[in-house]
Amino acid sequence: MLLPIVFVIGLVIGSFLNVCIYRIPRNEEIVYTPSHCMTCGKPVKWYDLFPVVSWLALGGKCRHCKTKLSKQYPIIELFNGAAYLGIFYYLGLSWQALAISFLFSTLLVITMIDLSHQIIPNKILIFLFLISLPYVIFISKSYVESIIGFFAASSFLYLVAVLSKGQMGGGDIKLMAVGGFIIGWKNILLSLMLGSIIGAIVGITLISTGVVKKKQLIPFGPYLASGIMIAAVFGDQLIHWYWSLFIL
Numbered sequence: 501m502l503l504p505i506v507f508v509i510g511l512v513i514g515s516f517l518n519v520c521i522y523r524i525p526r527n528e529e530i531v532y533t534p535s536h537c538m539t540c541g542k543p544v545k546w547y548d549l550f551p552v553v554s555w556l557a558l559g560g561k562c563r564h565c566k567t568k569l570s571k572q573y574p575i576i577e578l579f580n581g582a583a584y585l586g587i588f589y590y591l592g593l594s595w596q597a598l599a600i601s602f603l604f605s606t607l608l609v610i611t612m613i614d615l616s617h618q619i620i621p622n623k624i625l626i627f628l629f630l631i632s633l634p635y636v637i638f639i640s641k642s643y644v645e646s647i648i649g650f651f652a653a654s655s656f657l658y659l660v661a662v663l664s665k666g667q668m669g670g671g672d673i674k675l676m677a678v679g680g681f682i683i684g685w686k687n688i689l690l691s692l693m694l695g696s697i698i699g700a701i702v703g704i705t706l707i708s709t710g711v712v713k714k715k716q717l718i719p720f721g722p723y724l725a726s727g728i729m730i731a732a733v734f735g736d737q738l739i740h741w742y743w744s745l746f747i748l
Contacts, residue, residue, distance in 0.1 A: 502593060503585055503588060503589060506584050506585055506588045507581045507582070507584060507585045508581070509581075509584065510580045510581030510582070510583065510584030510585065510601070511551035511552060511577045511578070511580065511581040512551055513580055513584075513605055514551060514576050514577035514578070514579065514580030514581055514605075515549065515551045515577055517576055517577075517580060517605055517608060517609050518572065518573050518576050518577070519535065520609045520624075521576070521609055521612045521613060521616075522538070524609070524613065524621055524623070524624065525613050525616070525617045525619065525621065535549060537562045537564060537565060537567065539562060539565050539567040540562060540564050540565035540567070542563075542564040542565070544563075545563070548563060551577040551581075552574045552577050552578060555569060555573055555574045556574070572612075576608065576612070579608070580604070580605055580608060583601070583604050583608075584601050584604075587600050587601050587604065587733065588601070591733070595635070595639045596639070599632070599635045599639065599682075600729075600732050600733060602631070603628075603632075603682060603728070603729070603732060604729055606624065606627075606628050607725040607728060607729055608725075609624060610624055610675065610721055610722075610725055611721065611722040611725045611726075614671070614719040614721035614722055615719055615722055618669075618717065618719050619671060620669070620671025620672065620674070620675055620721050621671075622674070625671075625674050625675060625678050628678050628682075629678045629681065632678070632681065632682045635682070636681065636682065640684075645684035645685055646680075646681045646682070646684060647681075648680075648684075648685040649679075649680030649681055649682075649683065649684045649685040649686075649687070649688045650677050650678075650680050650681040651677070651680070652680050652685040652688050652689055653676040653677075653680055653688045653689055653691070653692040654673050654674070654676045654677035654680060656692070657672055657673045657676055657692075658673050661673060668720070669719075669720065669721070671721060672720050672721055672724055675724055675725070676688060676691075676692065676724060676728075679691065679724075679728040682732075683728065683731055683732050683735065686735065687731040687732065687735035687736075687739075688728070688731070690727070690731045690735055690738060690739060691724065691727035691728040691730065691731035691735075692724070692727060693727070694726070694727035694730050694731060695720070695723040695724040695725075695726060695727030695728070696723070696727075698723045698726050698727065699718070699720060699723035699724075702718075702723065703718050706718070
């Protein structure tokens with residue numbers, strides 16, 4: 501019965517994620533500055549801030565200047581709401597579900613910023629690390645796994661960055677360090693493998709279809725973020741299945 505409430509909360513938080521996605525790369529304030537049209541600068545009234553509904557009611561346009569608003573706004577809101585719904589449905593009403601939902605929202609912001617600007621802002625990673633401390637200390641209590649996880653995948657990516665003379669971004673290394681601290685060394689290594697596979701499939705597809713050129717840089721952060729989320733939710737089951745293949 502709580503799932504509809506979880507979905508609505510996900511929509512509302514998704515609306516805030518849109519603010520973060522737009523403002524953080526531009527070093528704009530995200531909490532106290534009221535929502536406003538990016539074209540005419542007019543403040544957005546409270547009745548135009550309802551997730552998805554307001555965008556549809558306005559026909560995807562600013563109420564004042566009639567500039568078209570990006571479809572990204574309702575898509576991010578719906579995606580975040582649907583993710584919250586799936587996480588709480590699968591894991592139940594628990595601290596783990598709450599922590600993974602927060603992790604998903606943060607990774608969603610990182611993904612969108614990396615796709616648009618090819619950066620993973622340090623301030624997001626620092627915030628994610630600090631906010632994850634209570635979960636690691638009081639909920640998961642896997643201190644050793646978290647500490648090893650901080651270095652497990654990030655050290656490997658750092659080595660890749662050194663050998664490739666900077667082809668691996670520093671943001672990707674720091675993302676895997678923070679991710680490993682949260683989900684532990686086993687799951688972060690799994691996420692690195694999953695992210696690499698997903699990235700390879702998508703990259704080959706984009707190049708073969710001509711969407712991107714062969715030498716064009718493709719952000720790796722979104723694929724690492726996908727791997728982290730999959731490992732955070734299904735990691736134990738996937739690792740158990742993988743080892744069962746060898747046992748059989």
